[in-house]
Amino acid sequence: MSLRTYQAKRKFGKTPEPRGKVEPDAEHRFVIQKHDASHLHYDFRLEMDGVLKSWAVPKEPPTKKDVKRLAIQVEDHPVDYIDFEGVIPQGNYGAGKVEIWDKGMYVHKNIRTLKHKNSKVESFKFELKGKKLKGEYALVRLKDKNWLLFRV
């Protein structure tokens, strides 16, 4: 795991975001940060492998079943980012307001790589224990950085 992409995109003298480092012993926390950047979106992050695996969700994450949201995987973020709220100043990457929309613990259910015709389908399931999002969710990889997030 590496934070090189995350750090390369940011000027840490100019943004209040943490520089961060890869943490060896991660807990299983998640956060969803509402990010009012050039396009409002929700950053969904799972603490995993010493970093925050991250997806940008263009629409509000679903609290009910039968709603599937596109989730675009973005660069791994440092674990310190889990508490980040604030305003990223204009002229910086991701400029705009960041606020925590939901957070809590998650429980891993399974990780699978399914063979489907010629392509690999990656998916994982987890239970979210947030204030807004509670229950079993899945992330299923469609293609490249595009995933679907939905409640199971």
Ligand code: MN
């Ligand atoms: Mn964002």
